[in-house]
Amino acid sequence: MTDESPALLSIRGLRVEYATADDPVIAVDDVSFDVGKGEFVGVVGESGCGKSTMLFALARLLSPPAEITGGSVEFRGENLVTMTEKQLNVLRWRDFSVVMQSAMNALNPVASIGAQFADAIAAHAKYSKAQVAERSVEVLRLVGIDPIHLKSYPHQLSGGMRQRAMIAMALLFTPDLVIMDEPTSALDVVAQRALMIQIRELQARLGFAVIFVTHDMSLVSHFSDQLLVMYAGQVVEAGPTRTVFDDPAHPYSRGLLDAFPSIRGPRVPLTGIPGSPPDLARPPIGCRFEPRCPVAVADCATTRPALYSVGPARSRCLLNAPASDTASTLASPREETQHG
Amino acid sequence: MAELLHTRGLSRHFKVGGTFSGKRLHAVDDVDLTINTREIVALVGESGSGKSTIARLLARVYKPTAGEIIYQGRSLETLRHRKDLLAYRGDVPMVFQDPFSSLNPAYRVKHGILRGLVLHRPDLNAAQRHAEAVRVVDAVGLHPAADILERFPYQLSGGQRQRIGFAQALAYRPKLIIADEPVSMLDVSIRIGLLNVMAALREDEGVSILYITHDIASARYLSDRIAVMYGGHIVETGPTEAVLSDPKHPYTQLLLSAVPDPRAPLNTEAIADRGEPPRVVDPAPGCRFRARCPLAIERCGVQTPVLRELGPAHHAACHVAVAEDLSRA
Numbered sequence: 076m077t078d079e080s081p082a083l084l085s086i087r088g089l090r091v092e093y094a095t096a097d098d099p100v101i102a103v104d105d106v107s108f109d110v111g112k113g114e115f116v117g118v119v120g121e122s123g124c125g126k127s128t129m130l131f132a133l134a135r136l137l138s139p140p141a142e143i144t145g146g147s148v149e150f151r152g153e154n155l156v157t158m159t160e161k162q163l164n165v166l167r168w169r170d171f172s173v174v175m176q177s178a179m180n181a182l183n184p185v186a187s188i189g190a191q192f193a194d195a196i197a198a199h200a201k202y203s204k205a206q207v208a209e210r211s212v213e214v215l216r217l218v219g220i221d222p223i224h225l226k227s228y229p230h231q232l233s234g235g236m237r238q239r240a241m242i243a244m245a246l247l248f249t250p251d252l253v254i255m256d257e258p259t260s261a262l263d264v265v266a267q268r269a270l271m272i273q274i275r276e277l278q279a280r281l282g283f284a285v286i287f288v289t290h291d292m293s294l295v296s297h298f299s300d301q302l303l304v305m306y307a308g309q310v311v312e313a314g315p316t317r318t319v320f321d322d323p324a325h326p327y328s329r330g331l332l333d334a335f336p337s338i339r340g341p342r343v344p345l346t347g348i349p350g351s352p353p354d355l356a357r358p359p360i361g362c363r364f365e366p367r368c369p370v371a372v373a374d375c376a377t378t379r380p381a382l383y384s385v386g387p388a389r390s391r392c393l394l395n396a397p398a399s400d401t402a403s404t405l406a407s408p409r410e411e412t413q414h415g
Numbered sequence: 416m417a418e419l420l421h422t423r424g425l426s427r428h429f430k431v432g433g434t435f436s437g438k439r440l441h442a443v444d445d446v447d448l449t450i451n452t453r454e455i456v457a458l459v460g461e462s463g464s465g466k467s468t469i470a471r472l473l474a475r476v477y478k479p480t481a482g483e484i485i486y487q488g489r490s491l492e493t494l495r496h497r498k499d500l501l502a503y504r505g506d507v508p509m510v511f512q513d514p515f516s517s518l519n520p521a522y523r524v525k526h527g528i529l530r531g532l533v534l535h536r537p538d539l540n541a542a543q544r545h546a547e548a549v550r551v552v553d554a555v556g557l558h559p560a561a562d563i564l565e566r567f568p569y570q571l572s573g574g575q576r577q578r579i580g581f582a583q584a585l586a587y588r589p590k591l592i593i594a595d596e597p598v599s600m601l602d603v604s605i606r607i608g609l610l611n612v613m614a615a616l617r618e619d620e621g622v623s624i625l626y627i628t629h630d631i632a633s634a635r636y637l638s639d640r641i642a643v644m645y646g647g648h649i650v651e652t653g654p655t656e657a658v659l660s661d662p663k664h665p666y667t668q669l670l671l672s673a674v675p676d677p678r679a680p681l682n683t684e685a686i687a688d689r690g691e692p693p694r695v696v697d698p699a700p701g702c703r704f705r706a707r708c709p710l711a712i713e714r715c716g717v718q719t720p721v722l723r724e725l726g727p728a729h730h731a732a733c734h735v736a737v738a739e740d741l742s743r744a
Contacts, residue, residue: 121602234462263461263629268673290603296677320677334603336610336636338659338674345636347607351572 082109083151083251083284084133090145091125091132100355102128102141104308108301110252110284115275117299117316118288119331123352125308126288127176130256133286134173135163151251168199171252172245174238177261181241182229188215188240189225195247214243217277235266242274252284259294271298292331296320304328307353307363314388324390326371327364362393370394419590419623420473420507421449424482427468431696441695442468444647445482447722450591455617455624457634457655459670460644463694466627469644470595473625474509475500487590505535508584512596514576518568524579525564528552528586535587551582554619555612574605578612585616591623592616598633610637631674635659643667646693646703649722653729663731665708702734710735 091103103125110116120126131137133148135155148155150171155163175181183191192211196202202210212222218239229237238258245253255274259267275298278285289295295302295316302319304312304327312325323329330348350367359365365375375393382389383396425446428439443465450456458466471477473484475491484491486503494500511517518527525548532544539547552560555578568576577597584592594613598606610633616622628634634641635655642652643664651664662668693703702708705715714734722730725738 121604264631264675265461265669265673268675291675292603293675293677296675331604332677334607335677336607336632337676338632338635338671339676342636342656344611345607346611348604349608351574351605 081152082149083112083114084110084286085149086133086146087149088146089129089132089148090143091128091137091141092144094140094142095356098356099144101358102308102355103132106146106305106310108303108310108313110286110301112251113278113282113284114301115278115285115287115295115299116301116303117295118286118303118305119290119292119295120305121290121352123355124305125355126290126305127256129305130173130254130286130288134167134171134254136173164199168195168245168250169248170250171254172248172250174241174245174253174255174258176257179229179234179237179261182237184229187226187228188232192225192244192247195244199248210247214246215240217246218243218273234262235270238262238270239273242270242277246277246281246283249281250283252286254286254288256288257290258287260289260291267294274298293335304331307358308355309363309391310382310389311364311391312388313382314386318386318388322386324385324388324395325364325392326368326394328390330367330369362391364392417452419450419452419454420484420486422446422469422473422482422484425469425472425479425484426481427465427472427477428480438696441647441698443472444695444698446647446649448642448649448652450623450625452590452623453617453621454640455613455626455638457638457641458625458627458644459629459631459634459641461629464644465647466629466644467595468647470509470593470625470627473507473591473593475504501535505587506590507593508587508589509593509595510577510580510584510597513600514573514580515600517580518576520568522567523564524552524566524568524571527579527583528564531583531586547586548582551585552579554585554616555579555582556608556615557582572605573601574609577601577609581609581612581616585620585622589622591625593625593627595627596629597626599628599630606633607636613637631659631670632676643670646695646698648703648732650704650733651729651731652722653726657726657729661726661729663725663729663736664704664733665710665735666704667731669707702732 087107089103089106090101092099092101106129118126128141132143137143143156189211193207196207196210211225215222215225220236220239224232232240259270262270271294274285287295287299299316302314302316303310304325306327312319312323312328319328323332333345334347336345348367353359353363353366361377362375362380365371368375378393380391380393380396382391385395425443427443428441431440432438446469458469460466472479491503494503528548528551529544532539532547548564549560552563557563557575557578598609601609613624614637617624626634626637638655640653641655641658642649643666645666651658651662651667658667659671662671695703700719701717702715702720705711712735720732720734722732725731725736
């Protein structure tokens with residue numbers, strides 16, 4: 076991102092807590108990043124890493140016990156975190172929209188696609204009937220669905236079509252930002268690939284920015300501009316997608332990349348990442364990835380790493396800390412321990 | 416390699432629509448599948464292609480509409496006695512997709528394993544059963560096994576639960592484990608661990624595995640042979656490397672081109688395809704892939720292609736696919 080043009084969305088120190096009977100669980104901890112105009116930002120991580128919570132937080136869709144307890148989300152210069160519902164409703168759907176994970180559950184099963192489009196339009200604008208019909212046909216055509224399906228009910232569409240109908244719905248007002256929560260996870264590879272290419276085409280045509288959350292790192296490899304890798308509520312690596320894939324700085328990103336068998340090249344034994352993510356109610360004191368990390372050093376257990384610059388990317392790993400900080404920490408890597 | 420199980424013309428149809436519609440959905444049609452001892456066979460296809468129906472047919476959850484399953488030289492149709500069926504179910508257990516709903520949350524982990532042992536291995540006494548339970552939990556890479564056995568499912572992660580699924584199956588001393596999408600609900604970082612467990616079970620315990628998946632890359636990682644399903648048919652089968660390095664069927668080619676591979680440049684061949692897998696209701700003859708097929712010819716609309724040998728042990732059901740030069744192979 077260039078400094079001259081202000082970012083479309085600028086997130087600084089975002090923190091989300093879930094209130095529990097004991098100490099609060101910090102699901103999103105100090106997340107900062109920018110989304111430029113027309114940019115595609117991929118957010119990857121395992122289940123429970125806080126990626127969906129973060130996405131709900133920045134769309135202000137959290138409900139108790141989850142609550143934003145710090146940071147700001149500036150959308151075109153206005154802070155969404157401090158806005159009232161009334162102020163938000165002006166922006167929602169018109170300026171930023173959300174595509175939910177499961178189109179099967181997100182669409183109303185007893186209303187036709189057209190009726191649901193009309194509903195969304197009526198909630199956010201004053202269109203005449205003719206305008207509603209015209210716009211509905213337009214957006215369905217955009218995603219390659221025959222407008223005849225405005226009369227169809229969700230169960231009459233295939234999984235891929237339902238997901239595309241959801242995207243069409245998000246585009247009703249041509250927003251500046253579309254937030255997508257694993258929109259392809261219920262689809263087969265072929266449909267998945269077709270949908271990804273379509274999102275990219277639409278983006279090129281209409282110029283909206285996308286925040287795309289997924290657990291499948293390889294899925295966004297050819298589509299996103301920036302990539303954010305999350306682990307245990309924190310961003311552990313952020314940078315241009317190609318850099319993160321070609322030269323991952325954080326051991327967790329490396330582990331994630333090595334966890335995918337390839338369909339080309341030699342068949343090599345892979346190890347994945349042993350162990351499982353930490354309990355966020357009791358995160359490790361030092362680096363959160365330390366218990367699973369194959370290259371952890373003694374300091375990792377006690378020192379909380381910051382996000383250090385590594386070329387064009389940033390990495391939350393002590394081994395990437397500037398040289399002055401690490402002189403003492405570069406002891407021999409600890410033996411890899413066996414986890415279940 | 417000795418043959419363990421094969422199917423001949425295996426088909427399963429379901430009634431769809433109203434009671435009197437008379438329509439039948441052909442979930443699995445005319446499938447010939449062979450699984451040898453100590454072999455991992457991957458069954459790959461989109462959702463709705465019939466892979467899980469095959470798993471359920473093999474596990475005797477469904478009875479076939481037509482065709483038969485021959486296990487160790489004996490047709491399953493001839494298994495009439497409870498004892499025979501019980502023995503078969505012990506020999507061919509199933510591991511399910513969802514590790515969160517396939518373990519009973521009210522019981523400790525040992526409950527399911529010990530119950531299976533009581534049922535399938537009545538020769539063991541209580542101490543031997545416990546020793547065996549420890550052994551199988553150990554075999555799937557969960558340590559310390561004695562401690563894990565005392566836990567409740569909610570105390571285990573998804574990957575650990577799925578390993579318990581395999582431990583349960585292993586307790587029966589199985590010959591063939593049917594694993595229906597065992598890793599698809601797990602996080603990517605722990606999938607490989609479970610695939611490695613499956614590979615180790617074959618090495619150490621000598622079981623065969625039918626690995627059902629939609630993830631062709633993991634099929635390649637694990638399997639010796641692969642069978643690709645489309646619309647209830649097996650459209651291509653052969654040694655995994657042969658099929659993936661030289662796919663003969665246009666559907667296999669499409670499937671391969673759609674796999675995201677961060678190490679390779681973006682493949683744009685799959686762009687044109689916006690098709691959907693078919694719902695095969697009362698099909699007319701003809702290739703079921705023809706509506707999406709870039710190579711379809713007139714014959715594809717009138718005659719159903721059958722599997723032809725196009726390379727060494729490599730078969731594809733396509734009128735257009737060309738045999739490789741066998742002298743070269």
